[in-house]
Amino acid sequence: MATTPAPEQMKRPMFGWLLHDGFVVTQRNLIATTRVPEVLFFSLVQPVIFVLLFAYVFGGAIPIPGADPAAGAAAYREYLMPGIFGQTVAFASAASTVGLAEDMQKGIIDRFRSLPMAASAVLFGRTASDVLRQVLVLAVLSVTGLIVGWRIHNGFIDAVCAYLLLLLFAYAVSWIGCWIGLHMPNTETANTAGLVWLFPLTFLSNAFVPLTGMPPVVQTIAEWNPVSAVVLACRELFGNPTGYISDAWPQQHPIAYTVGSCGLLILIFATLAVRKYRQSA
Amino acid sequence: MNTPNPAGNAIVAEQLVKHFGDVKAVDGLDLTVPFGTVFGLLGPNGAGKTTTVRILTTLLRPDSGRATVAGIDVVKHPDEVRRVMGLTGQYSAIDEYLTGLENLSMVGRLYHLPHGYVKERSAELLERFSLADAADRPVRTYSGGMRRRLDLSASLIGRPSILFLDEPTTGLDPRSRQQMWEVISDLVADGTTVLLTTQYLEEADQLAEKIVVIDRGHVIAQGTSDELKTQVGGDRLEVVIHSGSNLDDASTALRALADGDVSLDAVTRRITAPVSGGSTILVEAVRALDVAGVSLDDISLRRPTLDDVFLSLTGHAAEEVAADSAKPTRGRGRARKGAE
Incomplete structure (x- = not known):
């Protein structure tokens, strides 16, 4: 029936195909995002609402240790923004969980698995597109922050480093989200399971309140929580109030701890997720 | 490729x-x-x-x-x-x-x-x-x-x-x-x-x-x-029984003429029987059902379909099972x- 002659499949080294296929899947995910702008819109609205609620509801009630008491709520807003950044990018993982569960439920994963493509490209494409979306989310949040009085004090390079750390963290949790998503029987479960663990993760940290007020056990958890590290690193890099910094190693070396813990998380969960993807059948 | x-x-x-x-x-x-x-x-x-x-x-x-x-x-x-x-x-x-x-x-x-x-x-x-x-x-x-x-x-x-x-x-x-x-x-x-x-x-x-x-x-x-x-063999006699008549009487009458098991669908009031003997069996069937006091809506003789194949091979109709094990939880x- 066809006139086009049968083609030769192109030859490339394995790693080259992983990049190529990962790029194709990333592109597909991003196109899909633009076709349902509602989803993107509400994923932007949610953190903006958080900023407004925390800045104007909790703001005056939470004193920041070390900040000028006269600054009051204004200091809290500067303190708050890196916390919101950290919390928001953590929620990128929920998108990975739901996205993968949806692809499995709709049979698209079956299609991918029947193709001679690099298997893990589906996961690399998923995490890459979910992180790229966070670039837009961070941009919108930053503008919101500027409106409520947050400022970048330490110059361009430090600010870029802060944003890169946030994206690295988003990439790490996105792999955790993938691994969870591959275990989900359907999208409804994924919607819940993708979110529940994120609340303790982001609230057991210095994102919204200084560590000083927490009971000792909780404080220790929060000190070692990568969220606290990435948020503290951003506060330092942006030149925002840091609040109380404890003697714990992650608090003393937030940048190194962020890079190290994210690297470890990516290594562990990418391995687990790729293995699960290959097995799942 | x-x-x-x-x-x-x-x-x-x-x-x-x-x-x-x-x-x-x-x-x-x-x-x-x-x-x-x-x-x-x-x-x-x-x-x-x-x-x-x-x-x-x-x-x-x-x-x-x-x-x-x-x-x-x-x-x-x-x-x-x-x-x-x-x-x-x-x-x-x-x-x-x-x-x-x-x-x-x-x-x-x-x-x-x-x-x-x-x-x-x-x-x-x-x-x-x-x-x-x-x-x-x-x-x-x-x-x-x-x-x-x-x-x-x-x-x-x-x-x-x-x-x-x-x-x-x-x-x-x-x-x-x-x-x-x-x-x-x-x-x-x-x-x-x-x-x-x-x-x-x-x-x-x-x-x-x-x-x-x-x-x-x-x-x-x-x-x-x-x-x-062919493996299933023979023809199929298919009878639809009028709603005023007794299905069991009809199947008893047909069982005497059939080569194998007679299948009965109570909902559609359809009885299917494997038969041989060509068109004369039609006449015999009409006579037997008449004697039994059964009146008909329809009667026909046909080659077996794959449905019949399935029925005779598995003892159940294909669609019956399909309905039973209705999937998707x-x-x-x-x-x-x-x-x-």
């Missing part, structure tokens, strides 16, 4: 076994499909059709047994198998947010085909499957029939020599089904080997040259449609962990 050895068989399965927990979905299945044929895998829901296809298309590993596609072992070299085959599953495995064209070009690129070829081939397939006008519309605006055709196009983008179609017309309206049948017939004329699963006996009858009937995970009969019908596309 790779040119398979025309002397060999396109698909071979030997003693395939696959369990899901306690359920034996596939239980010692053997299959041989020569190149260039359309092969029908027929059976009710839960018979093991989908599991078999998933093993042959490298989506599932068998617990034991061996299978080759185009001579390539599906467990040892899944990537090479994926290069020579196409799969259209039971549910449309396409992205509904992407347009038809974007879907095809994505699949083409993931087949690692040259860019120019993918472009040309996509346009050709969209034209061929009457989707050209809808090429730039997101798939979520497509009808069920259009989705299936696009799904099939996606499987064909790399011109696979072997194509697996898992219940390609399930859930389609009669017109879309007819269209799918035409498309599949064209493919075969083109020399593609097709393994088709279906629970529609009519579909297997119409499309497949050779049919394998499976039930509970293994093959219970095989042959051409005619061979299977887990929503679209994830029936994979169920019995089938």
Whole structure:
């Protein structure tokens, strides 16, 4: 029936195909995002609402240790923004969980698995597109922050480093989200399971309140929580109030701890997720 | 794509076994499909059709047994198998947010085909499957029939020599089904080997040259449609009993004339009996029913259909079972962990 002659499949080294296929899947995910702008819109609205609620509801009630008491709520807003950044990018993982569960439920994963493509490209494409979306989310949040009085004090390079750390963290949790998503029987479960663990993760940290007020056990958890590290690193890099910094190693070396813990998380969960993807059948 | 050895068989399965927990979905299945044929895998829901296809298309590993596609072992070299085959599953495995064209070009690129070829081939397939006008519309605006055709196009983008179609017309309206049948017939004329699963006996009858009937995970009969019908033997006498008459009286009267078991459907008031003796049996049947005081709405004599084949082979009708094991507890596309 066809006139086009049968083609030769192109030859490339394995790693080259992983990049190529990962790029194709990333592109597909991003196109899909633009076709349902509602989803993107509400994923932007949610953190903006958080900023407004925390800045104007909790703001005056939470004193920041070390900040000028006269600054009051204004200091809290500067303190708050890196916390919101950290919390928001953590929620990128929920998108990975739901996205993968949806692809499995709709049979698209079956299609991918029947193709001679690099298997893990589906996961690399998923995490890459979910992180790229966070670039837009961070941009919108930053503008919101500027409106409520947050400022970048330490110059361009430090600010870029802060944003890169946030994206690295988003990439790490996105792999955790993938691994969870591959275990989900359907999208409804994924919607819940993708979110529940994120609340303790982001609230057991210095994102919204200084560590000083927490009971000792909780404080220790929060000190070692990568969220606290990435948020503290951003506060330092942006030149925002840091609040109380404890003697714990992650608090003393937030940048190194962020890079190290994210690297470890990516290594562990990418391995687990790729293995699960290959097995799942 | 790779040119398979025309002397060999396109698909071979030997003693395939696959369990899901306690359920034996596939239980010692053997299959041989020569190149260039359309092969029908027929059976009710839960018979093991989908599991078999998933093993042959490298989506599932068998617990034991061996299978080759185009001579390539599906467990040892899944990537090479994926290069020579196409799969259209039971549910449309396409992205509904992407347009038809974007879907095809994505699949083409993931087949690692040259860019120019993918472009040309996509346009050709969209034209061929009457989707050209809808090429730039997101798939979520497509009808069920259009989705299936696009799904099939996606499987064909790399011109696979072997194509697996898992219940390609399930859930389609009669017109879309007819269209799918035409498309599949064209493919075969083109020399593609097709393994088709279906629970529609009519579909297997119409499309497949050779049919394998499976039930509970293994093959219970095989042959051409005619061979299977001959295997069942004789003609079928079909009687519809008037609502004022007693069904049991009627079946007792007919049992005396039948060669085998008489089947009775109380809802449609239809009695089917295997008979021999040509048209004289009709006269005898009318007389016997008259004596029994039964009045008729309809009486006919016909060649056995694949339904009859199924009934005589398994002791139950194909559709009965289909209704019993009505699937989906887990929503679209994830029936994979169920019995089938």
